[in-house]
Amino acid sequence: MVIDFLNSLISVFEWVMLLFVIGGGVFLFVYSQAKPLRFINKAFNLLKKDKDVSLDSSQISNFQALTAVIASTVGLGNISGVAIAIYMGGPGVVFWMWITALIGMVIKFYSCSLAVKFRETNGKGEILAGPMYYMKQIKGFGKPLGIFYATVTLFGVLPAFTSNQMTNAIVEITQPAQYVTWDIFYIKFFIGVVFLIMTAYVIFGGLQKIVHLTAKLVPLMVGLYLLIALFVIFTNFGGAHAAMKLIFVEAFNFNTAVSGGLMGLIIIGMRRAVFSNESGLGTAPMYHGQSKANRPVDEGIVAMLGPFIDTIVVCSITALVILISGTYIDGEKNGILLTMQAFDLLLFDFGKPLLLVMVLVFGISTLFTYSYYGTKCIAFLLGDKYKNLYHYPYLISIILAAVASLDLVIAVIDLSFALMSIANMIAVIYLSKYINQELKNKNHV
Numbered sequence: 001m002v003i004d005f006l007n008s009l010i011s012v013f014e015w016v017m018l019l020f021v022i023g024g025g026v027f028l029f030v031y032s033q034a035k036p037l038r039f040i041n042k043a044f045n046l047l048k049k050d051k052d053v054s055l056d057s058s059q060i061s062n063f064q065a066l067t068a069v070i071a072s073t074v075g076l077g078n079i080s081g082v083a084i085a086i087y088m089g090g091p092g093v094v095f096w097m098w099i100t101a102l103i104g105m106v107i108k109f110y111s112c113s114l115a116v117k118f119r120e121t122n123g124k125g126e127i128l129a130g131p132m133y134y135m136k137q138i139k140g141f142g143k144p145l146g147i148f149y150a151t152v153t154l155f156g157v158l159p160a161f162t163s164n165q166m167t168n169a170i171v172e173i174t175q176p177a178q179y180v181t182w183d184i185f186y187i188k189f190f191i192g193v194v195f196l197i198m199t200a201y202v203i204f205g206g207l208q209k210i211v212h213l214t215a216k217l218v219p220l221m222v223g224l225y226l227l228i229a230l231f232v233i234f235t236n237f238g239g240a241h242a243a244m245k246l247i248f249v250e251a252f253n254f255n256t257a258v259s260g261g262l263m264g265l266i267i268i269g270m271r272r273a274v275f276s277n278e279s280g281l282g283t284a285p286m287y288h289g290q291s292k293a294n295r296p297v298d299e300g301i302v303a304m305l306g307p308f309i310d311t312i313v314v315c316s317i318t319a320l321v322i323l324i325s326g327t328y329i330d331g332e333k334n335g336i337l338l339t340m341q342a343f344d345l346l347l348f349d350f351g352k353p354l355l356l357v358m359v360l361v362f363g364i365s366t367l368f369t370y371s372y373y374g375t376k377c378i379a380f381l382l383g384d385k386y387k388n389l390y391h392y393p394y395l396i397s398i399i400l401a402a403v404a405s406l407d408l409v410i411a412v413i414d415l416s417f418a419l420m421s422i423a424n425m426i427a428v429i430y431l432s433k434y435i436n437q438e439l440k441n442k443n444h445v
Contacts, residue, residue, distance in 0.1 A: 080335045081161075083328075091247050109304050118133055120133055122384055129288075131424045163398045163402050171188065221361045232321050327345060377390070
């Protein structure tokens with residue numbers, strides 16, 4: 001009943017989300033004359049300059065901001081979310097994830113530039129940044145829009161999907177029922193408690209503890225995952241070529257079995273791409289807004305690397321592994337279980353243990369970083385002194401999601417993300433003129 005109700009709401013708001021994320025992204029692409037995408041090389045140069053810079057407790061470097069965002073996006077969305085997309089829409093959905101990611105790079109450029117341009121400071125001199133703060137620049141409805149955004153984000157950034165999929169992965173691989181007589185519900189509950197304790201240790205340490213950890217963890221986890229997946233692809237090169245061809249052919253298949261035809265396929269790709277790289281959601285600006293960058297467009301240029309690494313690189317490799325294996329065809333498994341089946345088949349029964357390690361590293365890093373978004377929203381809604389209150393429902397949700405059904409988790413996240421995207425894109429489009437003024441200044445690029 002609850003799932004059906006949530007899905008009915010999603011069916012309404014996903015069209016509005018499509019209009020604002022895809023339509024708005026295309027508008028920004030044309031409005032900027034694609035200038036942001038020309039500065040990708042500069043993004044890497046900016047990262048080299050400040051990787052090890054020393055900052056005060058309320059600031060972080062470009063590198064730390066990017067790795068914190070990637071830690072929250074390069075996670076279960078890339079391993080499990082891609083599998084869900086293919087399960088729901090077939091191989092062609094991957095193409096529409098790519099398109100959404102390219103558009104998302106431009107959206108992230110604008111939103112993260114705005115976060116730096118319109119950030120504020122509190123009485124302690126600490127930086128306050130994110131969509132809620134640049135929304136305040138809109139006369140009339142800006143403050144109510146910020147309140148709405150902050151409220152729905154409290155639900156959207158709960159670690160429901162991550163906790164659910166990590167728990168299912170552990171249960172699938174370790175098969176704990178053969179060692180203990182507990183009911184599976186209690187086994188999942190216990191796993192959730194363990195994740196809760198680990199997460200609490202990190203998130204109560206604040207922003208600096210989170211970003212220092214992710215700055216070390218992200219390059220390692222992305223590199224290791226790519227090595228494993230690339231090994232699979234190159235040892236099955238013929239299958240990889242066929243999989244790529246299948247993606248392009250099925251992307252425009254009007255006879256697809258997906259409900260809603262080609263438009264249904266596009267929506268599924270967009271949903272999972274938005275979940276994967278957060279473009280349009282407005283979460284990334286909360287980290288990037290804390291950057292030491294003085295020039296807004298510099299931070300926006302760095303932020304564009306997020307969707308590229310997350311979706312164009314990592315999601316694509318995951319998709320190829322699943323398609324090469326052919327495990328998606330029988331339709332028996334979904335989410336993390338489908339990805340595990342694919343890796344296990346192609347890595348001679350070593351795939352599940354290897355992928356479990358990656359799932360835990362990716363997932364735990366996401367648990368650490370998502371909590372920060374919620375504290376920023378609470379600080380905006382109730383004041384800075386109350387921000388840590390969010391940690392408690394956040395931690396409890398880890399346990400609840402560990403024992404919940406995947407369908408319920410997906411419904412809650414999809415609805416929250418749709419509402420977040422709509423609110424954020426209204427503000428980004430409305431305020432984009434200020435960033436275009438920055439782009440016209442040659443000293444800023």
